[in-house]
Amino acid sequence: MASLGFITIVVMIASLGGLLFGYDTGVIAGANDFLKSEFHLNAGMTGLVSSSIDLGAMVGVVVAGVLGDAIGRKKALMVAGLTFIICSLITASANGVTLLVLGRFLGGIGIGLASLLSPMYIAEIAPAKIRGRLIGSNQLAIVSGIFIVYFVNAAIVSTHSTVWNQTEGWRYMFAMGVIPGLIFFFLLFFVPESPRFQMKRNQEEAAMHTLSRVNGTEKARIEVNLIRESLQIVPDSFFQEITSPGIRKALGIGVLLAIFQQFTGTNAVGYYAPMIFKAAGAGVNASFYDTVWIGAIKVVFVIVLMLIVDRIGRKRLLVWNGYFMAIFLGLLGLVFALPHMITWLVMGLVFLHTIAYELSWGGGVWIVLAEIYPNSIRGRAMSIASFALWFATYLVAQFFPILLQAVGGTITFWIFAVFCVIMAIFMKRKVPETSGRTMESIQADWVAQK
Structure with missing residues (x-):
């Protein structure tokens, strides 16, 4: 019998990897100013402390694809949980920049593992509809x-x-990450392995059992047959498979979508939100509470995305909101050009940009990346796309404070606005709609292309 409760619990546990991803990404926004004072950081060093997590994530996503294909998605996620715990302890106890960067780098490895494996695991166990x-x-x-x-x-x-x-x-800010890390690690003992990974390992009975609990016995039999056929069509060799023109195209699209996600300007705004609000005239405590509002807006509009993404489709949401983000960033640049910045207008534009991002490129890119690749090479293909994403994240985190200092907010935000227009056009012209389709049918379309 199909069980909505079963799939809900499994997805909630797997998604805790995303919660750790968010915690470790967001914690630096609160610690940045205090770290600058404690360790006397200049703009370049501030960027290094922030971006070291992105360097670690680049390593993490490369490891994640290989590790997920070798030992399974579940065990690889457990490795991610342990990494989060260790990095939180090291960063919280750092007595110098070296340990601080090391802790952030290890946290990045955990984020890289979770950012790839959590959506991939969910995609491989979830019903298509x-x-x-x-x-x-x-x-x-x-x-x-x-x-x-x-x-x-x-x-x-x-x-x-x-x-x-x-x-x-700031030490307490980092140390609190141990708690969700422990919860994530221990709860993973209670979820099954990905049925598509089980099929790759010829564990058909185990895959059938999991899919029966998700879709019911009759649909599970159909899905097992489709998965078996897809594994026979596509060789379990990444380098052999990318000789197919369609798969090369899918890989290229995934890489570009991943890079584009980071040039929406969202991480620049998120990492340095308190600094942006302070620059606009808010006090220290006020700037921190304004960032809490950003977090609340993110939660609300991701829920909205979840409710509409299967009905409206991935493509339309990413195209429309790409243009909206360009408008809001363009206006934000204009506001920074005014002789006296208007605090409420800066906050309003940051909030509107956040809404547009969370309704589209925030979760939408991860959905598409988890869907478009063949079963046999999904882990390694997602590693390449995710590596590109984290490299772009590193560039933004490393050079945003330098760029902001060198050319000012106006030019900086206009650069991001131009990228938003480019990515909306690319999404409209080059990326197919994947909503409502089985992963095997998406794969068949790519394989058929010459």
Whole structure:
């Protein structure tokens, strides 16, 4: 018998990897100013501390594809959970920049593992008709992690003195990441392995059992047959498979979508939100509470995305909101050009940009990346696309503060606006709709292309 409760619980547990991703990504927004004072960081070093997590993520996604294909998605996610725990402890106890960067780098490895494996695991176990919604739950977990850490940061900052926050407060911000890491690791013992990975390992009986609990026995038999056929059509050799023109095209589209996601400007806004609000005239505590609002907006509109993505489709959402983000970033650049910035207008435009991002490129890219690749090479193909994503994230995190200092907010945000227009046009012209289709039928279309 199909069980909605079963798939809901499994997806919730797998999505905790996304929550850890969000927590470790967002924690730096609260710690940045205090780290600058504690360790006397210049703009370049501030960028290094922020972006070291992205360098680690680049390593993590390369490892994730190979590890997920070798030991399974479930065990690889458990490795991610352990990595999050270790990195939180190292970063919280850092007594210098070297340990701080090391801890952030290890956290990046955990993020790289979770950012690839959580949506891939969910995609491989989810029913086709609600797959987009369930993969979207991973994005909901990511933004929930960001919201939680923004709230934690704001609570720590507002209840202690500036001096204490500069020496101790930021340590507590990082240390709190141990708690969700432990919860994620232990709950993974109670979820099954991905049925598509089980089929790759000739564990058909185990795959049939899992799919029966998801779709019911009759649909499970059909799906097992489709998976078996897809594994026979596509060789379990990445380098052999990418000689197919259609698969090369799918890989190229995935890489470009991953890069484009980071040039929406969202991580630049997220990492440095308190600095942006302070530059616009908000006080220290006020700027932290404004970032809490960003976290709340992310949670609400990812839920909206989950409700509409299977009905409206991935493609239309990404195209429309690409143009909307360009408009909001263009206006944000204009506001930064004014002699006296208007605080409420800056916050409003940041919030609108966040809404457009979460309704499209935030979760939508991960949904498409988890869907478009063949079963036999999905882990390795997603590794390449995710590596491109994290390399782009590194570039943004490393050079955004330098760019902001060198050319100012106006030019910086206009650059991101131009990228948003380019990515909307690319999505409209080059990317097929995947909503409501089985992963095997999507694969068949790519294989058929000459």
